[in-house]
Structure formats: structure tokens, C-alpha cells
Amino acid sequence: MSEERIVALLHGRDRAGIVARVSGWIYARGGNILHADQHRDTQEGIFFQRVEWVPAGDVETEMRLFEEMARVDLDMQTSLMRSSRKPKIALMVSGFEHCFNDIVMRCRSGEINCQIACVISNHEKLRWMSQTYELPFYYTPVTAQTKPAAEAEQLDIIAKSGAELVVMARYMQILSANFLDTCGVPVINIHHSFLPAFAGAKPYHQAYERGVKIIGATAHYATKDLDEGPIIAQSVVRVSHRDTVEDLMRKGRELEREVLSEAVRCHLEGRILAYKNKTVVFD
Amino acid sequence: MSEERIVALLHGRDRAGIVARVSGWIYARGGNILHADQHRDTQEGIFFQRVEWVPAGDVETEMRLFEEMARVDLDMQTSLMRSSRKPKIALMVSGFEHCFNDIVMRCRSGEINCQIACVISNHEKLRWMSQTYELPFYYTPVTAQTKPAAEAEQLDIIAKSGAELVVMARYMQILSANFLDTCGVPVINIHHSFLPAFAGAKPYHQAYERGVKIIGATAHYATKDLDEGPIIAQSVVRVSHRDTVEDLMRKGRELEREVLSEAVRCHLEGRILAYKNKTVVFD
């Protein structure tokens, strides 16, 4: 498919006729709808829609007019993107390479449509690999004392890189509330447990102690409340009494990279709407 | 939700504006769309839609007018149902009780919205259980010689029962092409393997011989070509060298009943469109 496509995400107070209005508008302007998916939270009275179409006219014009129609006629908030554009992302990492490596590989193969603008780490360990991939690597060591300054530097790197998304690919520091407030773009994190079980530190050790028969990983938007942000994707795998903590870690790595890459892909394809600490994921 | 709902399934040649027309029509007549889901087979140029709404006017009138609009304006084939109506089904069984029992329980709990009009069996074994459930039980023994006569009797029972769906709940006879032609209503079958692997007889023995590490079950619409009909639902479970053929059968029973009940539920909720020996399942 070589024609450029527009993806629109809408949400707002539910009312009759939204689907008819949206599809009627696109149809009337000669557009060809490829996918349309909607959801109603009937309890909260909120309407959500993702619609993807090939416009007949100039893409930027159509995007502007659609946004206007949705806002004025339907009182909907919109988020729009065009398929030809490759958004930039910032990767934050520490010592683990599996999630980092997985995202890089998927970006290279085109499975995740983005450009990695920078790699930021509190360790030197992945510098070599970043350079192999020809990605700009920034070392920002973090201690209790230097954390504010380090975060200020990280925010500066992110801002200058033009990243529209920050991905914490097993970055082992907690981002401060100030960082998240100031950052200005969404932050996706991977927690190595099946949240809300085993929030906090050392989840595999917690899981081992509790003797669960299934472990998991959870990708979520980072918020001020640690491990409490809107969940995007989760995955699980069976374990048994035979599995040591090390086995849980090994099995968990598979989940972590799968779930984080899935969350990043869905976000960049405009499939996620977060509200009330939950997500609608149009898949 | 106590208001009556209409479910419409549409399919036909894809063209621009179908979604706009369908939603616009319902909106204009005061209807409230609860769910709408569509699919395009872009390769074949076919459009599929399931739409569920609460009509403002008389239900039968709205159904008639909708069908007319879809046919005349959009050249779409439609299938319509109303939520207050409980369709009748016929169950065909042999000696196994797990699928039979599972469907009965789900009908009783309301999870599957239907009325079991008759139980037809080539064995006496489940008569007692049918009677416990207060279901009419028909014993139609089948041998190579008596098969045509037995099938004629079965077709007569089905026709008189008013069943709109036949469910083969581990019925261990092959229905003839003539039966399927004459039957006049869809027939759902469960095959105890992950089709197309291990079609035909004794699939668990075949799976054991081949040494697979996962087994499955498949619910499909029965067609003249044995085990070749459109697949509705499949499920799988891991096995190992420790599992005997008997273990495969035990694990498989769970899959069979889960998958068959899922297929029957989806069919009765108007979620399935079959075409080109495949299915679209709106879930």
C-alpha cells in the first residue's frame, strides 16, 4: 500500500450520530476508509474511535479540516498522524540489553515505524552496542545526589532530540514526578511482573517467594504513582516449583521484550487512548 | 440492558460509503448504535459488517426497512436477529457427555441464548441425562444399512423441532452430503484436532504417533468435504512425552467443549459470517 494514510484517534462525551458524522464526512470528501474501530464506555459515557483512511485531497489540509470538524461539530479531542512520517523516540536503558536490542531490531526491520533519536543510559554498558547500531549514546550517571541534575540533562537531551515518545527499556531508575511533568511526551515503561501483583522492587524474587504458578510482564504509561499508570499490554508464562529465581528472570526476559515492543508499536500506530488510568487499545 | 436490540450482519461487494450509509440510516431513524464492527477483505473486495442497535420504532418494521435499505441501496446481503428471540437448536450426540453437558449448562445459565429443541443420538447412553434436563431425546440407531433411513428420520425430527442450528456435540457419525443439503440450517461440528492437522479418524492417536508438543480442537461448519468446512474457533494445549493417548484425550475434552460452546455462542449472537471457506468472527 503506497498511498498515504491518515490515522485519527477521537474521544469525548458520547452522543448519537458520531460514527455517522465521521464516516459521512470522510466519504463526502472523497476519502476511502480502510479501518474504523470504535468503543463506548457506557458506564462513563465516553466515546472512542480510531479511523484510518486514504484522503483524496492534500493530506495536511484534510488533517486540519478533520480536526476542526471533530472539535466543532462533535466536541471530540483528536490526535492525528500520517503514515509517511517516522516519529522519533528516545530510549532509556541501564545494563540489560534484551529490550533495547529487541526494539532496535524491530525498528530496523520496519515492524516498528520510528527513528531512534537517542539512547540515554545511567551505565556505560550498552554504549558499544549503541555505537554498533550507529545510535547516539548519552551517558548520564545517576546517584541520589546527582539525580536532579542528571534528570535535567536527560530532559535536555530528549527535548533536543525531537523525541515524541520516551521508552524505558529496563531503565532501572525511577523517574521523578518532576521529570514526568516536564517531559512533555508520553513515557512507556516495562514492569517485570503481572501488575498489580508484585509492584515495586525485585518482582521475580517476590513471585518466587509467593510460589505463583504463572509470571508476567506489564507495559504501561509511566505516571507519578510508581507502577500504577495505565496498562497497555501484558503477557504471562507458566512456571513451576522447578524454576529458580534465575529461571523466572530468564523466562521473564522473553515477556518483557515482547510486551514492551508491542506497547511501543501500538502507541506509534495510533492505537492507544488512555483515560481514567486505563487504556483502549484498538488492535 | 432491557431494551430490545437488533443485530444485523451484512456482506457484499465493497464500495465507498457503506459505513456512512448504514450508521447514517440508523441515526436518522432515531436508533442508538451499541456496537459496530466491520471488516474488508481487500484482496477479494468484500465488505463485512456487524451492527447492533436499539431501534426507536417498532422492531419488526425497523428490521424490514433496514434489510430493504441494505439490499436496494448497498447491494448487501443481510441477516437480522432480535435480542428478545430465543432460537431453537438441535443437539446430535453419541456416547460422550462432556460437550453435550457443557452446552446444556450454558443454555441454562443464559450464557448461550437458545432453546434446546431436541437431542438426537445414535446411542441410548445420554437418554438418562437428557431426561434429567427435561430435554426431548430421540434415539436413531445408525448402521451402514440403516443410515439413509436414520438420516431421513433425523431430518424429520430437526424440521419438526423448528431448530435453526444443528450442533454435532461429538456425534460420531459422518453426516452424508444429502443430509447437509437437505437440512436447510447450518451445522456446527467439533473436530478433536488442530485442523488441518490430523483430519479424519482417531486424531489423538495420530497426534501421539507424530509426537507433537501441542494438541488442539477445532469447531467448524460441516460441509460435504469432511473436516474441510469453514473454521470458527480453535484452541490448543501443551502436551509432552509424558502424556499417553489417554492423557491427550483427557486434555482434549477440555478443548472440545470450550471450542464448541464458543462457536455455538458466537453463531447465535450473530457474530459469524462464512465466505470462501473461511469465517469472519466479530468478537
Next chain:
Amino acid sequence: MSEERIVALLHGRDRAGIVARVSGWIYARGGNILHADQHRDTQEGIFFQRVEWVPAGDVETEMRLFEEMARVDLDMQTSLMRSSRKPKIALMVSGFEHCFNDIVMRCRSGEINCQIACVISNHEKLRWMSQTYELPFYYTPVTAQTKPAAEAEQLDIIAKSGAELVVMARYMQILSANFLDTCGVPVINIHHSFLPAFAGAKPYHQAYERGVKIIGATAHYATKDLDEGPIIAQSVVRVSHRDTVEDLMRKGRELEREVLSEAVRCHLEGRILAYKNKTVVFD
């Protein structure tokens, strides 16, 4: 397999040569080992073994001598059972029928090897179904005031029934610490969440509020600490923003019955050793 088998579960302080001694003893007495599985918790220094064999001599004698050898020579605690014996269980239920029904069906088919000695309920709802199955039904209503008396009555019924296991098949009352102390036999409960997530009341509502993408069910031994007992089995299923609380409940019912029946089957086959609030499940 028509010969009688002995199953022994052993556990105790790990030391060299246990496997050699156990298998050597059985071999020397002419027994034929069918299955042997062992586990070491190297951190805690505990050894666990399940061994199943066909003895050459009188079954009761062999059981007695084996227990003696394991105790005296190896300082191991043992639990022994013979395949020809059908243990009795007590089912505790409330209004939900899916777990109750599932266990009954598996007992009838022989998949779970036991005899249901009594059904105890704080509701009348499942009386009719129990009677259909020809199971003795005891109605013991429970209010805040009557709970001690009701539990005393329940304990009396269980004791008189000869049950060696109590199964809470969605019994919707919390058993008191006194009940569990006095009961004298293990109690298996099903919690309708993926523990430790969503312990306590209304787990499906909690899961819906948190917006998780996977829900689960957990079978565990009941202990004084509610929802904190040793986990036996867990299972999960994917959910999405489309699922209402009612959908979670419907999907969860499948998990509950699968997981509870699995736990009961494993317990009765002598596959479970509980220690340090965890379980070893030899499967």
C-alpha cells in the same frame, strides 16, 4: 492398567542417597516403579519425592514397610495412598453452579478419582441439582449471628461423611480460623483472580477498574490468612477494553472451574506437597 499401584509422597531434609535408597528398596522387594519424580529446594535444603509403583507383595504390608523405611532410614515424612481406594470429599457451595457441576461431572467420568460424600451449602439453590445427581445435600444458612453454630454443624457433617478433603466450589463465606483448625483435613479454595493481584472481595470489579489486559483464577489451600494460602494452580485469559465486568465474570467462570478441578485432581492423585506456603506439584 489393572494392577494396584501405591503412590508415596516424601519430604524432609535433603541428604545424599535418598533416591538410591528409595528405588533400591522398592526394587529389592520386587516392586515395579512406574513413575518417580523428585525435587530439591536447594535454598532450603528440602528434598521432595513422588514415587508410584506396583508392589509384588500385599499392598497394605508394603505401604507399612515403606513408611517405616522412609521414617527410620531417611527421616522423611510420608503420605501414602493406593489406587484402588476412592477417597471421599465434601463439597461446599453457594449459588454458583459451574464449579460444582464441573467437579461432579469429572467424578462421574472417573477423571477425578473420588466419591462426593456430601454437598454443604448456605443456599438452597443447588439442592435440586444435587438431588438430580443423587448427592446428599445439607443446607446450613449462615448469618453473622449464626456463623459459629453453622460452622459447627458443617464440621459435624464433614466429620460424619468421612471426607478427607473439603472443596470450596465458589462457597461464598469465609471459613473461620477455628473451622480450619478443627476441620482436620485439607481445604481447597478457588479465588477468582490471579493472586496475589486482587485478593479480597469482588476481584472482577477490581480487575475492571485497574484495566488489566489479562485476568486469572487461583486454586489454593485455605489458611487462616485469607487468599494467602499455598497456591496450587492458576490459569489466565486475555481481556480487553471491550470486556465489561460481566464479560470478565463469564470468561472467569471458565478459568475457575478448570483451575479448581485441576487442583482437586492433583491433590487426590497425591501430586502435591505443600511447604513454606508454597506447593510442589508433580505433574
Next chain:
Amino acid sequence: MSEERIVALLHGRDRAGIVARVSGWIYARGGNILHADQHRDTQEGIFFQRVEWVPAGDVETEMRLFEEMARVDLDMQTSLMRSSRKPKIALMVSGFEHCFNDIVMRCRSGEINCQIACVISNHEKLRWMSQTYELPFYYTPVTAQTKPAAEAEQLDIIAKSGAELVVMARYMQILSANFLDTCGVPVINIHHSFLPAFAGAKPYHQAYERGVKIIGATAHYATKDLDEGPIIAQSVVRVSHRDTVEDLMRKGRELEREVLSEAVRCHLEGRILAYKNKTVVFD
């Protein structure tokens, strides 16, 4: 765990007392058994065992004596390995990088215990990546005419590399019967379907045409009969009518790399015994 371990795989005609003899022998020589797992194919009368222990004496001596005991006393075939040794493997690749990359990463992290001795490809595409990883890359183009010569060259490279296992990481040529005969070491292949479904070419296209609801991948030992060798590992993922052939390929890549790496890991840890075109996998 820093002490060296021995892993022994045994199989042969079943007889009484094997477990007692093996564990007794190790115990008598001062060894400490860490894991022991056995299996009986009662239908075929074959016994299988994997035992892992820390020997008290010189490792090579213990291995030699154990092999002798198993052969002479028990008439068992054995395969022995020691934990300190890192076996060499040969990777055969074509244009796809996901399986190649996954195995390399796991070797680097130590999850798979081996040394990649050479990368052999009929394409130049992965040369750059191989060199980045500092792996010797051999380009052996294959056409119908040059195939015998190319295979001879490949066999020569493998022999000289000292590889004890060949891994076809989406190598897109069929290895001839002569290659497999001459090779002298096991060959593991990944087939991108849930075998025996969709053997042969273009399995994702076949799966799409058939309309299955689940797709899979299968790792197996390569034999002369294409896609018919003993199955080692399989995994599956759900698909729907929304998935195009390209989606199946994308989802399938995850399965392929997971399943192939799992098979390679199990093989190198001495967990697999192949017999009668099946495998026993001690996990």
C-alpha cells in the same frame, strides 16, 4: 553454582532396577545428584533417563566409568557432557535475521551455552551483521546446478569448524539426503507452521487460505523426509480474519525465534532424546 557437573542421557530396553542402579552407582562414588528425570515408553518398552550430578572424583574418569557401567550393566546407550565445556555450533542462514539474531544474543548472554563457530549463508545479506558480532561468515551461493558443490563446501566448513550441531536459522534451502548423511552431527531446523499442518512451502499463505484461527512454528531435527523429522518444540499464537498474510508473518517471526532458540538450548543442555521419530524433552 561453580562446581562442574556431568549430564548423562541414557536410553535402552526397559528393565527393573535401572533407576536404583544409576542412583546407587553415583551415590557410592560420592557424587551428588542435582536433577534426575526419567521416562518410560511402556508401549515400546523403552527407558529414558537424564541425570545431572556433581562428581567427587576426576570428571573425565567419572564420565568414562559411568558410560561403562551403563553399557555393561544396564545395556543402555549413553550420551555424556560436562558443564565446563562450551560446544561449537554452525549457523546456516539466508536473508531473515530474526532467528539468527536471537540465537546470537542468547549465546552472548550465556542463556545458550555454546560458541558460534561459523555462519554459512546462501546470501550476502547477513554478512554485515555477522561481522558486527565478530563471527566468521561464509558465503556459499546455491543454484540448482551448484547445489552439490555448494553443499560439499558447506560440509567442509562445518567439519573444519568443529561444530557439534548445525542450526538452520531460517536457511531457505532444502538440505539434501546426502548432506544429512555426511554431516555427522545433528541438524535442527525451524518450520514456520504448526506441523504437521502446512508442511512444505509458504506455510503462512497456506494458513491464510485455510482460515485457521491459530498459527504456529515447529523446531525439529532435520531428516531426509522434509518437515517429517522428530519434533522438539512448538508454539502457537491466535490470529483472526483481521490478519493479513503479512500479519501472520510478523506474528510468526516471534514464534520462530522463540521455538528455535528453545530447541537449541534444550539440545545443548542434553535434555533431548530422539527415538522413533519422536523426542523426549526433559525440561
